[in-house]
Amino acid sequence: MSRQAAIELKNITKTFGNIIANKDVNLTVYRGEVLSILGENGSGKTTLMNMISGIYFPDHGQIFVDGKEVMIKSPKDAFDFKIGMIHQHFKLVDVFTAAENIVLGLEEKGRYNLKKSVKEIQKICDQYGFELDLNKKIYEMSVSEKQTVEIVKVLYRGADILILDEPTAVLTPQEIKKLFSVLKNMRADGKAIVIITHKLNEVMEISDRVAVLRKGEYIGTVETAEANESILTEMMVGKKIELNIERTDVEKKEDRLVVDNISYVNHEGLKVLKNVSFTARSGEILGIAGIAGSGQRELLESIAGLRKLSDGTIVYNNPQTGKKDYLRDKTPVQIRELGIRLSFVPEDRLGMGLVGNMDIIDNMMLRSYRKGKSAFLQRKAPKDLAEKIIDDLEVVTPGATTPVRRLSGGNVQKVLVGREIAAAPTVFMAAYPVRGLDINSSYMIYNLLNNQKEKGVAVIFVGEDLDVLLQLCDRILVISSGQISGVVDARTATKEDVGLLMTKTGGENDGE
Amino acid sequence: MENKTNKVREPLFHITKRSNNAMKPAAAWGVRIAAVVVALILCGVVTVLLTGENPFKVYETMIDGAFGSERKIWALAQNTAVLLCISLAVTPAFKMKFWNIGAEGQVLMGGLATAACMILLGNKLPPILFYPVMIIASVAAGAIWGLIPAFFKAQWNTNETLFTLMMNYIAIQIVSYFCYIWSVPKGSGHIGIINSASQMGWFPKIGGQSYLCNILIVLVLTVFMFIYFKYSKHGYEISVVGESENTARYIGINVKKVILRTMLLSGAVCGIAGLILVSGTDHTITRDTAGGRGFTAIMVSWLAHFDPIYMIITSLLIAFLEKGAGQISTNFGLNDSFSEILTGIIIFFIIGSEFFINYEIKFREKEAKK
Numbered sequence: 016m017s018r019q020a021a022i023e024l025k026n027i028t029k030t031f032g033n034i035i036a037n038k039d040v041n042l043t044v045y046r047g048e049v050l051s052i053l054g055e056n057g058s059g060k061t062t063l064m065n066m067i068s069g070i071y072f073p074d075h076g077q078i079f080v081d082g083k084e085v086m087i088k089s090p091k092d093a094f095d096f097k098i099g100m101i102h103q104h105f106k107l108v109d110v111f112t113a114a115e116n117i118v119l120g121l122e123e124k125g126r127y128n129l130k131k132s133v134k135e136i137q138k139i140c141d142q143y144g145f146e147l148d149l150n151k152k153i154y155e156m157s158v159s160e161k162q163t164v165e166i167v168k169v170l171y172r173g174a175d176i177l178i179l180d181e182p183t184a185v186l187t188p189q190e191i192k193k194l195f196s197v198l199k200n201m202r203a204d205g206k207a208i209v210i211i212t213h214k215l216n217e218v219m220e221i222s223d224r225v226a227v228l229r230k231g232e233y234i235g236t237v238e239t240a241e242a243n244e245s246i247l248t249e250m251m252v253g254k255k256i257e258l259n260i261e262r263t264d265v266e267k268k269e270d271r272l273v274v275d276n277i278s279y280v281n282h283e284g285l286k287v288l289k290n291v292s293f294t295a296r297s298g299e300i301l302g303i304a305g306i307a308g309s310g311q312r313e314l315l316e317s318i319a320g321l322r323k324l325s326d327g328t329i330v331y332n333n334p335q336t337g338k339k340d341y342l343r344d345k346t347p348v349q350i351r352e353l354g355i356r357l358s359f360v361p362e363d364r365l366g367m368g369l370v371g372n373m374d375i376i377d378n379m380m381l382r383s384y385r386k387g388k389s390a391f392l393q394r395k396a397p398k399d400l401a402e403k404i405i406d407d408l409e410v411v412t413p414g415a416t417t418p419v420r421r422l423s424g425g426n427v428q429k430v431l432v433g434r435e436i437a438a439a440p441t442v443f444m445a446a447y448p449v450r451g452l453d454i455n456s457s458y459m460i461y462n463l464l465n466n467q468k469e470k471g472v473a474v475i476f477v478g479e480d481l482d483v484l485l486q487l488c489d490r491i492l493v494i495s496s497g498q499i500s501g502v503v504d505a506r507t508a509t510k511e512d513v514g515l516l517m518t519k520t521g522g523e524n525d526g527e
Numbered sequence: 528m529e530n531k532t533n534k535v536r537e538p539l540f541h542i543t544k545r546s547n548n549a550m551k552p553a554a555a556w557g558v559r560i561a562a563v564v565v566a567l568i569l570c571g572v573v574t575v576l577l578t579g580e581n582p583f584k585v586y587e588t589m590i591d592g593a594f595g596s597e598r599k600i601w602a603l604a605q606n607t608a609v610l611l612c613i614s615l616a617v618t619p620a621f622k623m624k625f626w627n628i629g630a631e632g633q634v635l636m637g638g639l640a641t642a643a644c645m646i647l648l649g650n651k652l653p654p655i656l657f658y659p660v661m662i663i664a665s666v667a668a669g670a671i672w673g674l675i676p677a678f679f680k681a682q683w684n685t686n687e688t689l690f691t692l693m694m695n696y697i698a699i700q701i702v703s704y705f706c707y708i709w710s711v712p713k714g715s716g717h718i719g720i721i722n723s724a725s726q727m728g729w730f731p732k733i734g735g736q737s738y739l740c741n742i743l744i745v746l747v748l749t750v751f752m753f754i755y756f757k758y759s760k761h762g763y764e765i766s767v768v769g770e771s772e773n774t775a776r777y778i779g780i781n782v783k784k785v786i787l788r789t790m791l792l793s794g795a796v797c798g799i800a801g802l803i804l805v806s807g808t809d810h811t812i813t814r815d816t817a818g819g820r821g822f823t824a825i826m827v828s829w830l831a832h833f834d835p836i837y838m839i840i841t842s843l844l845i846a847f848l849e850k851g852a853g854q855i856s857t858n859f860g861l862n863d864s865f866s867e868i869l870t871g872i873i874i875f876f877i878i879g880s881e882f883f884i885n886y887e888i889k890f891r892e893k894e895a896k897k
Contacts, residue, residue: 031543072541074889321776347779359777367773373766381778384763391758 018045020082021176021207022067022098027076029062036062039076040233042226044176049198049208051218051239053251054228058453060211061103063228064178068100069093080176099169100178105161107153113160114149117168132171139170143200146193158307159190166197177201178209183217184479185307188514195221213251213453214480215244227251251454260461260486262506263469269297270332271473272318272442277327277343279313287313289497290327295442297334300464300474302488302505304481304513310497311477312362315444318475319359320347331355334441358440360432362447362477364424368431371420375401375412378419379434404433408459425456432463443467446477461487481510493517540890555884562880563844566873573872580859592854593847603843603850605738608745609803611842613817613824615745615752615835616796619789620673621825622756622833623769625680629691631821632698633672633794635814637801639702640668642812645721645728645805646709654727661728665802666795672698673794674787681783695821702814720810730807741807748796753835765789797821830877848873 024042028035037059044050052060065071067078069090077084080096087093093100107116118132133149140147147163156164162182169177183191198208198221212218218225218239225242227234227250234250272295279288287310295301303311316322318329320342329342333355340353350357361367369378379397387393401415408429412422419427432448445464449457464487468474478484484491488505493516501516550558571582593603613630620627644661652660676690703716711719722728733739756762768775768785775782805812827845831837852866 319777320779346781347777348781351779361777363773366771367777370767370770370774372770377763377766380763381767381774384760390760392760392763 018048020044021046021080023079023082024063024067025077025079027063027066027073027078029059029066029071029073035231037066037073037228038231040228040231042233042236044207044209046175046207047202047205048223049202049210049221050236051222051225052209052211052228053213053215053218053225053247058228058251059231060228061180064100064180064209064211067093067176068098068178070100094172094174096176097174098176098178099172099174101162101165101169101180101182103180103184105165107161107164109154110152112150112152113147113156113164113167116153116164117149117171121172136167136171139167143170143197143204145197158185159187159193162186162194170201175205176207176209178211180211181213182210183212183214187306187517188481188510191217215247216482218247219244248454260458260483261465262487262489263465265296265299265468265489268299269334270294271297271334272475273330273332274318275328275330277317277329278325279310279317279322280325281313287497288317288324291494291497291499292327293492293499293502295473295475297441297473298468298471299489300468300476300487302484302491303475303477303494304479304484304491305494305517307479309494309517311494312446313497314494315359315361315446315475315477318342318442318444319357320345320350331357331442355442356438356440357442358435358438358444360428360435360443360445360448362450364427364431365420369419369427372418374416374418375405375410375430376415378430379404379437382434382438400434400437404430404437408433425452428452428460429456432460436463436467440467440472442473442475444475444477447479448476449483450479457483481513484513485510540888543887543889545885545887550884558883559877559880562876562883563873566876569876570869570872573868574855577865578859578861585855585859588855588858589851592852592858593850595854599850601736601738603846604742605808606846606850607839607843608738608742609800609808610820610824610827610846611838612745612748612800612803613797613820614827614831614838614842615748616669616793616800617821617824618752618793618828618833618835618838619756619765620793621828623765623786623789625677625769625786625790626688627673627676627691627790627793628688628822628825629673629676629694630793630797630800630824631817631819632691632695633669633797634801634804634817634821635695635698635702635812636672637665637669637798638805638812638816639698639705639801640664640798641728641802641805642709642718642721643705646718649722649727650725657727661806662802665806666798669798669801670791670795673790673797677787677790681786699814702812702816706813717813718811723810728806729810730803738807741803744799744803744807748799749835749839752796756833756835761788826874826878830881844877845874 020043022044024040027037027040029037040063052064054060062071066073067087069087069092072088078087079085080098085096087096108119111119114129114133114136117136118129136149139145145163145167147160147167151160153161153164166177182194186194202208210222222239224236224238225247226236227247229251237246274294275292276290277288278286278290281287291314303314305311313322317324324343327343331340331342333340335354340355342350342355365371370381376394376398379400380392380394383397384392398415404410405412405415410422410426410429412426419430422430428448432445435443443464448460452460461483464474464476476488485505485508491503491505491508491513492499493501493503493513495517503512503516567586571585574580574582574585592599594600613634616633617627617630641661641664644657644664648657648660672694676685676687676694679685679690680687706718707716709718710716730737730740733743756765764775764780764785767778767780768782772782775785801816804816809816823845827838827841830841848870852869855861855869856863856866
């Protein structure tokens, strides 16, 4: 196969204020290949791709498309050069059908003719093996279908250079397989495909070459065939990291939290949780696996007292009093007043767990500011706590008075988890605590969860990476469309077991 | 290799948000001051083009209008104080992202309560009882007027912007009605100076200055609000609710309660502004007593980034512009519209300068294209 460069980047540099997102990056993407861009979070993968797709403009450097230097000033320019990007967050109109979304915003000559367009779109789908009902409305679609729409949209606009930003983050193993097979078809058709990812196994499976970025700098490109996971990890993080997560055996098992038959109906009238029952035990990590949006969020928020259940009970066995406390229909404050130390790291860190515009000290106060009868705030204790967390968890920040929104994703999470652990919980719930975090930060979080477990805390961990769930947890609860589809022993179960349970009740309603 | 295709050109400039390297406060103030200077130059040009007057004379007139005599300085201070008071009042609401554009009505209701006390009770109660009653009535009237939209917002999530706006019109009509009922002489629709003989219900003169009492009240309020926002638990809760309602729910803040309490405060401070206007300044009430300051105050508050201390500066600036522009109109025989044009230009520049503080414009680097 003659290698023809589709895109060439030369000495691309992009800074945001003092932060260097990309520094002198050189990269070539060939036609007929899948190139993975691998890097930890904050290594500048997405920024780099955004410059190719016209969202950002580089400070220095040149971009060549098919050997000619070009200026890409807007996404429209990018399309003119046949570059299409599929973002992590889909940009689709919910009430339109797939076909309508695909033709939307396209400046075509002649009259609007949806029928003709549908035929053309169908042709693209057949060519590459996309399974897509073009007349289905977006709001009825699963995440995977929405992603398919985005990809077809880009293809329909004539793109032959495709950039996919973390395409597998929200997919089930089965859906990932499907995605990879269409990517392979596109590659065979001579398209240049770039995948941004930090999942090593996928890199190995799909890509021809891997380009590695570390802290904004281009480390190198290797042929996938000549690489293995440990080489890539080393390139990515700069030093070798033990991929094994330690797991201690469960001691002092006690039923701490008994959730019995709870149901929740959201404001749109959809039953998001259906008769969910399970027990969280002290000294163990209970994993919750499921496709994104299967009710995990609602489940944790129900326990934390943020949602009004339509049915069921939640019982907390208080180790101090030996009594049973009923948590249903109690507010977070009432739960705390019962002496129940329930910590919760929500999925939406800046939108729920923290206040982005407040500094670290004020964010520490969120949990504790009510203490004392005084009408005034006591900032001494939160300040000490903030400094302790910055020290202990190696939070990278100019200081304790920096607004948390200025911190990188991993550091934001350290601040949040640090605060929740500081409350000395008996139940610790975390939703996707390592989402978007680099390997080092992720491991720090795993260790913190393990510490909690060893202290006899009942840990509930909602995760998306099955490998991690299987290595970290003691038991895994699988949730599918708001129902518990199974509980497995994490020590003996396989990925396939869990993947199957995740899709057990049919993934039609993904709860969105 | 160097550019055979000349079409390839970097855009002249591009705009980026200063998220990570926010401007230092000193630099930001430099930009703001520069904006005012540029605005003044443009005002000069406009003045010359439209009127043919010497622009320097125009500025002189402007400064003269604001600082020209002791009386004018007191008047400026008084105007600043009232504007600052209303700005302080709307700030808690806006900090909570509750769009209280009903300060106008809340001030009027406070003022109406003051006037009612002065007219109905002025000569019936001893001063020692009368003043507390009047103050409480004014504060309560403003607070209730602020609480009504808050209640509907908290209970049924109504749109507070429309609600508070409509409450303004209701307040204006109520005041018009009472202006007629209490008019002197009967039927004229004007109340005139209340208790002009006994001066019952008037704020006392301090050191011979009739406005000093107002100014002191507002200064105390400014300090109070500053402390309230920065060091009190209530102020903290307002910030949390304003930044993220989800976070507030997550940590168990009763959002409804905070909305009600904050609007109660916002309305109460508006009531104080009404009290200052009626009891401390005009000694009467008309439907124009608030005079649009309920809206101007929103701008003052935003310009100061909701910081009560900065609000002293921004309210002084706006009050100065209004006084100065008014003087220009009188001296040069121009009508009010002209002074409003000048004020408009200046305010446009001040607001526009915030753009340059929050965003960075990067120009194409010369060497890049050789």
